[in-house]
Amino acid sequence: MSSILNPECAMTCPICLETMKAPIVQCQIGHSMCRGCVSETNITKCPSCRSPLTNTRNYQLEQLIEGLSGMLKIQCIYTKKGCKYTLSQSEKEPHEYECRFRSFDCxxxxxxxxxxxxxxxxxxxxxxxxxxxxxxxxxxxxxxxxxxxxxxxxxxxxxxxxxxxxxxxxxxxxxxxxxxxxxxxxxxxxxxxxxxxxxxxxxxxxxxxxxxxxxxxxxxxxxxxxxxxxxxxxxxxxxxxxxxxxxxxxxxxxxxxxxxxxxx
Missing domain, CATH: 2.60.210.10 (Apoptosis, Tumor Necrosis Factor Receptor Associated Protein 2; Chain A)
Structure with a gap:
């Protein structure tokens, strides 16, 4: 599929614009997106091509993203405030929760x-x-x-x-x-x-x-x-x-x- 030939584009969900998370479903043409995003927005047509959505899982893409997640390095959301950490997708959220450059309440x-x-x-x-x-x-x-x-x-x-x-x-x-x-x-x-x-x-x-x-x-x-x-x-x-x-x-x-x- 084209999504596998171009993994950089395929990894971004067209709904949330973040790296897709399993389960990943497809439209009739083959465009992929997070099933969680589909459920939250209640859309019935593909944001990319307007073709009907299906419940078909893109297991191949799920495995690709899982394999790459440990190798891809993403900057912390607080990079502009001084954080120098680069993280995998799985590390990003836990790190940002406790990052020293986060905002503090009294x-x-x-x-x-x-x-x-x-x-x-x-x-x-x-x-x-x-x-x-x-x-x-x-x-x-x-x-x-x-x-x-x-x-x-x-x-x-x-x-x-x-x-x-x-x-x-x-x-x-x-x-x-x-x-x-x-x-x-x-x-x-x-x-x-x-x-x-x-x-x-x-x-x-x-x-x-x-x-x-x-x-x-x-x-x-x-x-x-x-x-x-x-x-x-x-x-x-x-x-x-x-x-x-x-x-x-x-x-x-x-x-x-x-x-x-x-x-x-």
Whole structure:
């Protein structure tokens, strides 16, 4: 077929103008298109030649596109903003979802329901916190502090942490859930999931030199839903019953440090 002889043209769906995705169907003349696009638009005639559409699958073209998808390199949608990644078709969407050059909303609004309408780029996030939420920037990548705890009210907090003078940035997220009678803590790298795998944290709750509750856990990416992280307990989690045993004058002494994994 002509579509196979000219794969560059054949790979573009005439409806969505993107690389076709299986299942691929044809018109009576032989032009191909995504069946999903046909269903969404409810068209009955081929956009290229106006001949009637059929349910005939173009399996040969599907196999060609599948084979080429691992070799074709496509630029990230954020190339003009500075992203230098070139990707296969299958890599493109997952990468763009977590690309550092994507647009960011205020994390406090997204997770802790702050009244903040800020949107911006990665390079502006820390400055935004400094300018508009300065009381949420005091933590360092090694921090020791005391926390007031009220077991009668739900509570959520997010802090931004600069790691080695801005080499990386992390979100500290803490939640008190009265209905579950549990407290949660997690640290998320502002970056990709693959980058986050290179960092971990040690979190310790203590009230004397001997009694300690210590957890070592991997950092996650900011694109992961922290509520799911808390639900699956891939984080620091402690019941209110246990937590009360560590209080000192109604305050919880804790400390943590974020570290990078040593390269082997």
């Amino acid at each position: 994390e406090g609004k997204k997770w802790a329901n702050w009244n903040c309408q800020w949107k911006g780029d990665y390079a502006e996030i820390y400055k935004h916190f400094k300018d508009d939420h300065n009381n949420h920037t005091w933590m360092q990548y090694t921090t020791a502090a005391n926390m007031k705890v009220n077991f009668n009210n739900d509570f959520m907090d997010v802090q931004i942490i600069s790691f080695f003078n801005g080499q990386q940035y992390f979100y500290y997220k803490h939640k008190l859930d009265v209905s579950k009678a549990k407290a949660y803590w997690a640290f998320q790298l502002i970056g990709t999931k693959s980058q986050a795998k290179h960092y971990y944290y040690e979190f310790e709750i203590h009230n004397d030199p001997v009694r300690k509750f210590k957890v070592t856990e991997m950092c996650q990416s900011d694109v992961e839903d922290v509520n799911k992280i808390f639900e699956e307990e891939r984080c620091v989690v402690m019941s209110f019953r246990v937590l009360k045993n560590f209080l000192v004058n109604d305050e919880l002494p804790f400390k943590f440090r974020i570290m990078s994994l040593k390269k082997k």
